Amino acid sequence: MQHTSTDRDGVTVLAFSGRMDATTVAAFDEAWRARLEAGANRLVIDMGGIEYISSAGLRGILGLLKACKSGGVGLAFCGIGEMVGEVFRISGFTGMLSIHPTADAAVAALA
Amino acid sequence: MQHTSTDRDGVTVLAFSGRMDATTVAAFDEAWRARLEAGANRLVIDMGGIEYISSAGLRGILGLLKACKSGGVGLAFCGIGEMVGEVFRISGFTGMLSIHPTADAAVAALA
Amino acid sequence: MATLSVPASLEQLGAVNEFIAGQIPEGLAALLPQVELAAEELLVNVFSYAYPGEPGKAEVGCRMVRLDGVPFFCLAVRDWGAPFDPFSEAPEPDTALGVADRPIGGLGVHLIKSMVRHYSYSYHDASNCIELYFALPE
Amino acid sequence: MATLSVPASLEQLGAVNEFIAGQIPEGLAALLPQVELAAEELLVNVFSYAYPGEPGKAEVGCRMVRLDGVPFFCLAVRDWGAPFDPFSEAPEPDTALGVADRPIGGLGVHLIKSMVRHYSYSYHDASNCIELYFALPE
Ligand SMILES: Nc1ncnc2c1ncn2[C@@H]1O[C@H](COP(=O)(O)OP(=O)(O)O)[C@@H](O)[C@H]1O
Ligand SMILES: Nc1ncnc2c1ncn2[C@@H]1O[C@H](COP(=O)(O)OP(=O)(O)O)[C@@H](O)[C@H]1O
Secondary structure, eight states, X not given: OEEEEEEETTEEEEEEEEEESTXXXXXXXXXXXXXXXXXXXXXXXXXXXXXXXXXXXXXXXXXXXXXXXXXXOEEEEEOOOHHHHHHHHHHTOGGGSOEESSHHHHHHHHO | OEEEXXXXXXXXXXXXXXXXXXXXXXXXXXXXXXXXXXXXXXXXXXXXXXXXXXXXXXXXXXXXXHHHHHHTOEEEEEOOOHXXXXXXXXXXXXXXXXXXSSHHHHHHHHO | OEEEEEESOGGGHHHHHHHHHHHSOTTOGGGHHHHHHHHHHHHXXXXXXXXXXXXXXXXXXXXXXXXXXXXXXXXXXXXXXXXXXXHHHSOOOOTTOOTTTOOSSOOHHHHHHHHXXXXXXXXXXXXXXXXXXXXXOX | OEEEEEESOGGGHHHHHHHHHHHSOTTOGGGHHHHHHHHHHHHXXXXXXXXXXXXXXXXXXXXXXXXXXXXXXXXXXXXXXXXXXXXXXXXXXXXXXXXXXOXXXXXXXXXXXXXXXXXXXXXXXXXXXXXXXXXXXX
């Protein structure tokens, strides 16, 4: 799993690509923790490059959700592909997330 | 498979016991063929001692049915146990046979 | 899974029945006639058709399986003949025909389908693998 | 059935995925993400819980099966740990809970059940045997 981090109007956009599974989710966790520790208080997670997610990946996402909730960090998602969307739906994650079609829309939602 | 043959008021009662399967059906076939060749023209098949029948056994019964039909031989059955009855039912044999609760009733039906 | 391997020969049916009787768990003895019937139907076909003009073997296995959360007694039968799926290739018999019109034979697969809750076929490792799932008696 | 045997270790997931990708028949490639997901969920559990404090192994198999006359892609996973049926023993998660009340974990078995048409579990030959039946894409 790779990621890039961009600042857009004070919103941190973290874009991930690759597979989000039991062997890679640690990299996901590290990436968002580093951003929060660096003081980010509005975060967009762009999953456009993620072609696969397992329950290990969901565990990472849930950790992020809990951290943002308790830290008062704004959080939005975009780029949810077919496979990721189905796993989110089956797990009841869709309703817990602020999901947007594009990074622009996600950034705007946090503005 | 064992069998006994008894004459009752001119009706031949063939009583079978044991398993009627691919390894024993030949003995069943031999038994009824011998009776028909000996001139029997009314036949009761008592299955009271048959605890098991497979499609090989059904094949034997169908051969007997066809032979009796073409030879004008009266044929009745009795002593149909649970397992045999279910196999007859599933295979649609119940409707092709004259079935009676006891040997007496079967003999009477052919009188 | 407890398995029994037998040469492809009709006289093995007795050994197969003994094996099955020894495998059926206590309390499920009511299943025995159905399981023996299904085994006989499959094995007689294997012995008759799977190895034309040559010796062969068959394998029988028994185990308990939970399928979709429901417990079943499972009978597995395996042979190394040419690929043949009896459930899709054997024609459905017409059980409404009368004596005169009834063909001799063709009832074996129908009996099996009627007695099991689920059946499966797969061809792998150069063998035909059939599994039959018997619902447990109440 | 084509099978792959791997040591019980997380770094084997890549090899398992490669194996599965090689086994999925042409035309069924759309199943790949679901099959990989199911394999990962089962194997991560085996690697994490089946062999506490000792080395172990797992086996993965793929084959086509007709169950009740319907064709499925079947994934089989086997381990030699203590008897454990994830389908009946893992608690059903509450997928309606919000962020604060959500426990971490417990979704793996739920994901599998949602993606397969049938699942089976049996314990035999000192091993846990799980089979997952994926409906073919239209
Ligand atoms: N294991 C097998 N291998 C090859 N052909 C088989 C096998 N089993 C059955 N068949 C074919 O399917 C037909 C139907 O089988 P079945 O329903 O048992 O009826 P039958 O009483 O004719 O054996 C057989 O006549 C045979 O041609
Ligand atoms: N193969 C296994 N052997 C023993 N215990 C297991 C196995 N798989 C799962 N478990 C138990 O079942 C629980 C639920 O598993 P699962 O639904 O995958 O959630 P988790 O995300 O907690 O692993 C695990 O926490 C573990 O206690």
